[in-house]
Amino acid sequence: xxxxxxxxxxxxxxxxxxxxxxxxxxxxxxxxxxxxxxxxxxxxxxxxxxxxxxxxxxxxxxxxxxxxxxxxxxxxxxxxxxxxxxxxxxxxxxxxxxxxxxxxxxxxxxxxxxxxxxxxxxxxxxxxxxxxxxxxxxxxxxxxxxxxxxxxxxxxxxxxxxxxxxxxxxxxxxxxxxxxxxxxxxxxxxxxxxxxxxxxxxxxxxxxxxxxxxxxxxxxxxxxxxxxxxxxxxxxxxxxxxxxxxxxxxxxxxxxxxxxxxxxxxxxxxxxxxxxxxxxx
Amino acid sequence: xxxxxxxxxxxxxxxxxxxxxxxxxxxxxxxxxxxxxxxxxxxxxxxxxxxxxxxxxxxxxxxxxxxxxxxxxxxxxxxxxxxxxxxxxxxxxxxxxxxxxxxxxx
Numbered sequence: 001x002x003x004x005x006x007x008x009x010x011x012x013x014x015x016x017x018x019x020x021x022x023x024x025x026x027x028x029x030x031x032x033x034x035x036x037x038x039x040x041x042x043x044x045x046x047x048x049x050x051x052x053x054x055x056x057x058x059x060x061x062x063x064x065x066x067x068x069x070x071x072x073x074x075x076x077x078x079x080x081x082x083x084x085x086x087x088x089x090x091x092x093x094x095x096x097x098x099x100x101x102x103x104x105x106x107x108x109x110x111x112x113x114x115x116x117x118x119x120x121x122x123x124x125x126x127x128x129x130x131x132x133x134x135x136x137x138x139x140x141x142x143x144x145x146x147x148x149x150x151x152x153x154x155x156x157x158x159x160x161x162x163x164x165x166x167x168x169x170x171x172x173x174x175x176x177x178x179x180x181x182x183x184x185x186x187x188x189x190x191x192x193x194x195x196x197x198x199x200x201x202x203x204x205x206x207x208x209x210x211x212x213x214x215x216x217x218x219x220x221x222x223x224x225x226x227x228x229x230x231x232x233x234x235x236x237x238x239x240x241x242x243x244x245x246x247x248x249x250x251x252x253x254x255x256x257x258x259x260x261x262x263x264x265x266x267x268x269x270x271x272x273x274x275x276x277x278x279x280x281x
Numbered sequence: 282x283x284x285x286x287x288x289x290x291x292x293x294x295x296x297x298x299x300x301x302x303x304x305x306x307x308x309x310x311x312x313x314x315x316x317x318x319x320x321x322x323x324x325x326x327x328x329x330x331x332x333x334x335x336x337x338x339x340x341x342x343x344x345x346x347x348x349x350x351x352x353x354x355x356x357x358x359x360x361x362x363x364x365x366x367x368x369x370x371x372x373x374x375x376x377x378x379x380x381x382x383x384x385x386x387x
Contacts, residue, residue, distance in 0.1 A: 057341055058296055148375075187379060189340025193358060195380070
């Protein structure tokens, strides 16, 4: 089939771990937006959800760090964090090893990726799943982009990875939903946790919704570190989703700073129908 | 090399309950297997989360580790702020403090 849904959202552990401490005036409309995102996902009737995430040393370490890796397991355990701390119970999430294998094979025609038959989810995947598939019942295909241990893959390559993912999704009969998750600007896990550059976030999301490839991939890591913190390196996951939707544009549904979540709470979708309509015309 | 080894120890502790059990039962034998400086080993022994931050442990590894060691969120953020005041700026990695460590959502 192809992609039936494509969106992006934040994944800060605080969205579950410290939800009670967020200002309800911002938190409640954000969570209501994530409910809408879940409804849009469900309406797309996906057979599987591919999650492009920026994990945080749950599986990959500097002894052998893949720039890109796609999961190929029957199932996945998570979260690796203390479940009491994250406030998401530990569980097993279904995968689809056969579908993963076919997608990985197609992605490899254009981009070199690693694969993993073992993978433990951290908050970067568990938090989005807890909002989008609260029953944890939709088969997941995890993909990871190294956003933590430099050298990091260039943004232009992240966009190309997304294009390769799209070609792979176009080549399988299943209906695939795609979600990219990462912070925009943030300084997480530092004494400055809660610092957010909301102007930078909105500028980035503007480039994302226009799917302006040149603008999206023009940030240098030095600029990102200065203006958006080391957490800003995670824009790779969002750029990849734009790549998967090359030719489509999108809408921002929500973007407001929520300091106790360490990032802006955000959600945005790409409008895949436009592209199909243009192709048909 | 030793920051790499220190992060590897914490990475393995974070993700594997069996490694956590061994850490609880036989900590010194485990520490001896990693090429840690004396200061790094002492920071692990004494659960000095703030010093581990200053030594350059990646923030994501340290956040998970601090949670496993039982630090509440505010204690964890405060430990980094206190260590920054005591020891000065972070010595490695990409998680340096900005704005003198001010601000944040505590």
